[in-house]
Amino acid sequence: MSTLEIKDLQVSVETEDGPKEILKGVTLTIKDGETHAIMGPNGSGKSTTAYSIAGHPKYTITGGEVLLDGEDVLAMSVDERARAGLFLAMQYPVEVPGVSMANFLRTAKTALDGEAPKLRTWVKDVNGALERMNLDTQFSQRSVNEGFSGGEKKRAEIAQLDLLDPKLAILDEIDSGLDIDALKVVSEGINRFAERDGKGVLLITHYTRILRYVKPDVVHVFVDGRVAESGGPELADELEANGYDKYVKAAAAQA
Amino acid sequence: MTVTDAARDTVAAALESDRVESHLNPPPSYDLADHPLPTGREEVWRFTPLKRLRGLLDGEASTGSLTWDTTIPAGASLTEISPEEARALELAPNERPAALAAELSGSARLVDVPADTRVEEPIVLRLTGGSVDDLVHGRMVYRFGAHSEATVVLVHEGSARYNAISTFLVGDGAKVTVLTLQDWADDAVHLGRDSIRVGRDASVKHASISFGGDVVRLHANVEYAGPGGEAELLGLYYADAGQHLEHRLFADHNAPKTKSNVNYKGALQGTGAHTVWIGNVLIRKVAEGIETYEENRNLVLTDGCQADSVPNLEIETGEIEGAGHASATARFDDEQLFYLKSRGVSETEARRLVLHGFFSELIRKVDVPSLEERLTATVEAELAKTVTSGSSAAALEA
Numbered sequence: 001m002s003t004l005e006i007k008d009l010q011v012s013v014e015t016e017d018g019p020k021e022i023l024k025g026v027t028l029t030i031k032d033g034e035t036h037a038i039m040g041p042n043g044s045g046k047s048t049t050a051y052s053i054a055g056h057p058k059y060t061i062t063g064g065e066v067l068l069d070g071e072d073v074l075a076m077s078v079d080e081r082a083r084a085g086l087f088l089a090m091q092y093p094v095e096v097p098g099v100s101m102a103n104f105l106r107t108a109k110t111a112l113d114g115e116a117p118k119l120r121t122w123v124k125d126v127n128g129a130l131e132r133m134n135l136d137t138q139f140s141q142r143s144v145n146e147g148f149s150g151g152e153k154k155r156a157e158i159a160q161l162d163l164l165d166p167k168l169a170i171l172d173e174i175d176s177g178l179d180i181d182a183l184k185v186v187s188e189g190i191n192r193f194a195e196r197d198g199k200g201v202l203l204i205t206h207y208t209r210i211l212r213y214v215k216p217d218v219v220h221v222f223v224d225g226r227v228a229e230s231g232g233p234e235l236a237d238e239l240e241a242n243g244y245d246k247y248v249k250a251a252a253a254q255a
Numbered sequence: 256m257t258v259t260d261a262a263r264d265t266v267a268a269a270l271e272s273d274r275v276e277s278h279l280n281p282p283p284s285y286d287l288a289d290h291p292l293p294t295g296r297e298e299v300w301r302f303t304p305l306k307r308l309r310g311l312l313d314g315e316a317s318t319g320s321l322t323w324d325t326t327i328p329a330g331a332s333l334t335e336i337s338p339e340e341a342r343a344l345e346l347a348p349n350e351r352p353a354a355l356a357a358e359l360s361g362s363a364r365l366v367d368v369p370a371d372t373r374v375e376e377p378i379v380l381r382l383t384g385g386s387v388d389d390l391v392h393g394r395m396v397y398r399f400g401a402h403s404e405a406t407v408v409l410v411h412e413g414s415a416r417y418n419a420i421s422t423f424l425v426g427d428g429a430k431v432t433v434l435t436l437q438d439w440a441d442d443a444v445h446l447g448r449d450s451i452r453v454g455r456d457a458s459v460k461h462a463s464i465s466f467g468g469d470v471v472r473l474h475a476n477v478e479y480a481g482p483g484g485e486a487e488l489l490g491l492y493y494a495d496a497g498q499h500l501e502h503r504l505f506a507d508h509n510a511p512k513t514k515s516n517v518n519y520k521g522a523l524q525g526t527g528a529h530t531v532w533i534g535n536v537l538i539r540k541v542a543e544g545i546e547t548y549e550e551n552r553n554l555v556l557t558d559g560c561q562a563d564s565v566p567n568l569e570i571e572t573g574e575i576e577g578a579g580h581a582s583a584t585a586r587f588d589d590e591q592l593f594y595l596k597s598r599g600v601s602e603t604e605a606r607r608l609v610l611h612g613f614f615s616e617l618i619r620k621v622d623v624p625s626l627e628e629r630l631t632a633t634v635e636a637e638l639a640k641t642v643t644s645g646s647s648a649a650a651l652e653a
Contacts, residue, residue, distance in 0.1 A: 054597050057589065082599035094594035098612025107608060108598035164598060
C-alpha cells in the first residue's frame with residue numbers, strides 16, 4: 001500500500017529580503033500504484049514540492065499537510081521519512097568523498113530494514129541493480145557520486161531506488177541532462193519499480209520527452225506555486241504542443 | 256667519504272651560494288644566540304601558545320628520557336652516537352627548539368639501513384613518557400643507504416615535555432616511509448623537527464599523525480640532494496577541546512626535476528580546539544622542471560574551534576612543471592548529510608560516514624598496514640566523541 005496525500009501545502013524559503021512564499025497551497029493525491037507527473041515552468045515550485053516532502057532544511061512549511069498512508073510525514077525527521085517509505089531521487093545527487101557506494105548502500109539498507117542485509121545475496125543484489133542501469137559493478141567501489149558523469153549520477157539514483165525499494169519515489173528532474181540512451185535506461189528502471197506491487201511514483205519534469213517512456217496516470221501542471229491543472233496523459237501532449245504560456249498568463253492575470 | 260656525505264657537501268655548498276632571504280628559510284645555526292627566546296610576535300611563532308610550552312624553550316638542561324621500546328628488523332640497526340657524530344650527519348637546526356635539542360640532548364641515536372638493503376618489516380620505535388614533569392631533549396638521525404627500502408614507525412605515548420631534532424637522510428634511489436604518530440596523553444607538550452634530505456631519484460613518504468597532547472608543534476622539512484627526488488608529506492590530525500596541534504611544512508626545491516606533494520587533513524571539535532597548518536614551498540632558481548602541490552583541509556565539527564591554514568609559495572624560476580596549493584576549512588556539508596539521511600541513514604550515522612570518508616583516502620595513502628587498523632580505530636573513537644555531542648544537533652532537528 002502507498003498513498004501520498006498532499007493537502008494545501010504551503011512552503012517558504014528564507015531570502016535576503018525575508019521569507020519568500022514558494023508553494024501557495026498544493027493539493028494532490030497519489031493513490032496506490034499510480035504514477036503522477038508534475039510539469040511546469042522554472043520557478044513554479046516543482047522541486048520545492050519534492051524537497052519539502054523529503055524534509056530538506058532549506059524549506060519552511062507554513063501550512064498544509066503531507067500524509068503517507070495516513071501518517072504525518074511533516075512531523076518526521078529526514079531519515080524517518082525515508083524509513084517510512086519515501087525516496088527522493090535528486091536532480092543533482094551529492095558527492096560524498098571517501099565513502100564507497102557499497103558502504104553507503106549497505107548502511108542505508110541496514111537503516112531502512114533495521115538489520116544488515118544478508119551478505120551472500122546482497123552483493124548479488126547490488127551488482128544486479130548496477131548492471132540493470134548499465135553501470136559497471138566496479139561502481140560500488142567508487143565514492144558516492146564522486147567523479148560520476150551527469151548520466152551516471154542519475155542512473156545510480158535509479159539503482160538505489162531499485163535496491164532500497166521504497167513505497168513512494170519522488171524523482172526530481174531525473175531526465176535532465178540525459179542523452180537518449182541514458183533516458184531509456186532510466187525510464188526502464190522507473191517502470192520496473194512502478195510495476196512492483198503498491199508503489200507510487202511522483203515524476204517531476206520540465207520536459208515531456210521522458211513521458212514517451214514513462215506513462216503517467218495523472219499529469220499536474222504547476223504554475224506559481226499551485227496546481228494550475230490536472231488531467232490524464234493527454235495533458236502532457238497538449239503541453240508539448242502549446243507550452244506553459246496559457247497557464248502562466250492566467251496566473252499572472254489572477255495575481 | 257660515502258656517497259651521502261658527498262651529496263651533503265654539494266648541497267651545503269649550494270645552500271651557501273644560493274641562500275634565499277626568507278622567513279620561510281631562516282639560516283641554520285647551532286649557536287643558541289642566533290635563536291633568541293621568541294616573544295610570540297614572530298611570524299613563525301605567532302600561532303603558538305608559548306606559555307603552554309611549560310618552559311620547554313627556556314634552555315633548561317635535563318637528563319630526562321623517554322622509555323624506548325623498539326623493534327629493529329633484520330637489515331636495520333639502532334645505535335647510540337656521540338653529539339659530534341650526530342652533528343656531522345644531521346641537517347642543522349634553524350630554529351630554537353631544534354637547536355636546544357641538539358645542544359641539550361647529550362647523546363643521539365642512529366637508525367641505519369645500509370645501501371641496497373630491503374627491510375621487510377617496519378622499524379618500530381615506541382617512545383613513552385612518564386609524566387609531563389619530565390623534560391626530555393631528543394636527537395635522532397635516520398640514515399637510509401642508496402637503493403635501500405624501509406619503513407619507520409615512530410609512536411609517541413604517555414606524557415612529557417619533549418623536544419626533538421630528527422634528520423632523515425634518504426640515499427639515492429632509496430624508497431622510505433616514515434610515519435610518526437602522536438598519541439600522547441592530554442597534558443603532553445611536544446616540539447619536533449623532522450628534516451629530510453631526499454637523494455637523487457629517491458622517494459620518501461612522511462606521514463605525521465597527531466591525536467593527543469596539549470600542545471604539539473611539528474616541522475617536516477624536505478630538501479633534495481639531487482634531481483629526481485620525490486617527497487610526499489601526509490598528515491592527519493584531530494584536535495579536541497583545548498588542544499593545540501600545529502604542523503609546519505617546508506619543501507625546499509633546491510634541485511631540478513624534484514617533486515613534493517603535501518596533503519594534510521584535520522578535524523576539530525570542542526571549545527578551544529586549535530589547529531595550525533603552515534605549508535611553505537620554495538622553488539629555487541636551479542629547480543627547473545619541478546612539481547609541487549600542497550593541500551590542507553579542515554573539518555570543523557563544533558563551535559569554538561579555530562583552524563589556521565596558511566600556504567606559502569615562493570618561486571624563483573618560471574621553468575616548472577607545476578606548482579599549486581589548496582586550503583579549505585569547512586563545517587559538515589548540510590547537503591551531504593541531507594543526501595545520506597534521505598536514504599534512511601540517521602544523523603549520527605551520516606556524520607560518521609562523512610568523517611570516515613574525509614579521512615579514509617588519507618589513511619589509505621599512508622599505507623602502513625600494521626598501523627592502518629589502529630589509525631582507523633583511533634579516528635572512530637574520536638568520532639564517537641563528536642557523535643555524542645552531535646546528537647544534540649540531531650535532537651534539535653527532530
